[in-house]
Amino acid sequence: MKVLRSKKKEFSEMIEKHQAIIHKVTMVYTNGPADREDLFQEICLQLWRSYPNFREEAKFSTWMYRVALNTAISNVRKKNRDIHFEQLLDNDRMETEPSDEKEQIQLLYRAISKLNQIDKALILLWLDEKSYEEIASILGISKTNVSVKLVRIKRKLEEMIFTQE
Amino acid sequence: MNDKKLKDMWNKAETLLGASDYESSSIEQFISGRTNDTTKKIKTMIIFDLVLKALAVCALAVDFVLYFGTANIMAVTVAGVAILIPLIFMQNKLLNRFSEAADYGQTTRNKLASMLIYLKTKFFTTLLSVASTYLFGFIAGSLVYFYIVYGQVRPLDGIDIVVFITFILIGIGLNFVVNQGQVKYQIKHLETCLNDLNDKNLELVSENIELQRKRDRSNKILLALVLVLGILLLIIVFKNIGFIVK
Structure with a gap:
């Protein structure tokens, strides 16, 4: 439990440093602040879930872009509206x-x-x-x-x- | 070309957009949250079914002990366990396949293609496997219930059997309709995205889907047989066909 908590903390700090990538993706794929925050949270969650499969051979930012874009593209619950x-x-x-x-x-x-x-x-x-x-x-x-x-x-x-x- | 102008506009926009920076404590809360993602729902369905199958196996083992000496019940429990154990392995394999397809860390092309292949080829097999759990769960649970309440199996009349089987089949049918509806829109979306990624992508994936479908046909036939066998076992237990009830 303690190990998991410290892993989560460490991971959150890494995401905090690179959060600009997520903001850029959410800006392009959402229609307003509420949608943007929802997608931001969903991307963070998917990054955490995919993290065990992250291999150092790819750059962390490249991997983050992959997960963030795949999450945004797969996020088909909301229909696109005009921004x-x-x-x-x-x-x-x-x-x-x-x-x-x-x-x-x-x-x-x-x-x-x-x-x-x-x-x-x-x-x-x-x-x-x-x-x-x-x-x-x-x-x-x-x-x-x-x-x-x-x-x-x-x-x-x-x-x-x-x-x- | 206005490449520079486009990039300047983008950079300007970035500084003007009101995206608030999140502290690591907020991010920590986000990663502990829940998701409504369809992939998560499918994964939960498979895991939940694995747990139910394991519980059904345990209940059948208990039934075997409770009804020790009653040949027909013992035969049915042994047959149930013999069918459920390979199904658990198969479901576990499907779960691994699905986890690979659902991984967001792969390239966009691979993510879209692997999800589409899974939904178009393995999803039906997954639903069939889930459906079989209803039958065996019902048999195992009813046997325990009858033992606790009556100390033996109470043979049911023809109408009861028809009613039970009808309810089970309606349950299976509804499960199919609800899940198929849920993934139908997703399949269409995946196909559109793959097509947008590269005109030839969808063509290549479609060939792969056909190949997988052919390979998977025997699995589907086997699972359909398991369902029929399950119904037969249910009739054997509750109609007491050809055996003596304790």
Whole structure:
């Protein structure tokens, strides 16, 4: 019991350090703060459950991305709705931003929310500066496939964002 | 290309989004929480059934002792244990297979494919195996009950047998309908995601599913036979066919 408690504590501290990864995933796959918190908790739980199978051959952050994305993609209980940016964005911080930048960020999120589950994962990893090799190893597809898909997704996003500017 | 512009927007958004940082104590609470995940529900169903099967084996062993000397009951309890023990091993194998498929730490492609293969090939076998527990559990439990209340098996008339079997079959049928409905949407979702991942993925997985289905056909036939055998044992016990009741 004591060993389990200390393992949980140690694991929680590791997650605390890397929690930005989970936040990024929840931002892309949810519609508002309540959904975001639910998904955050679910990801933490699945990370803990999968931890015994974690092998050091993969980077901890890569493994975390895998679990977080697999949890978000498998989370089919809630249907996708349009993102309500008023709920998603921190209004206090947003008020100080110039309105065109605010609009651009809203456009980016609205565009990402229209992508399918897999394309969301691909663009998220690319925006987070992951290499094609790392993206391929997280999703289990070839590097060529990653590159072909990213070209198409970026084009789609640009059409949605920049043509509306 | 506006790659740089997209990344700048993303980085800007990241700092503006109101995601609150969690302390490790909150995370510790999260990992001790419960989940409504379908995979967890299926895993719980398999584990619960393993426990029930083990309890049924124990109850049948107790029945063997209680009814020692009554040939038909002894034969039925021995037959029940002989059928349930291989089923426990089979269910345990299914649990291991499912745990592998449910692991979130594998690549997205493997996770989606292994879940889809399990749900499309092994899930029906799992439900059949779960259904068999109803029958043997009912036989084992009723024998204990009759011994405690009457000190012997009270032969049931034809109508009673029909009513019992009907209730058991309704239970099995409902279990199938509820579980199938639960996984139907998940199967559709997995197929869509696999298709989005790579156009050829679903095709490859479908071939694998067909292969697995062919391999699994004998398991399904055996389990269906076990169900029929279970019903026959139930009739033998409670109709006292061809044997002497104590």
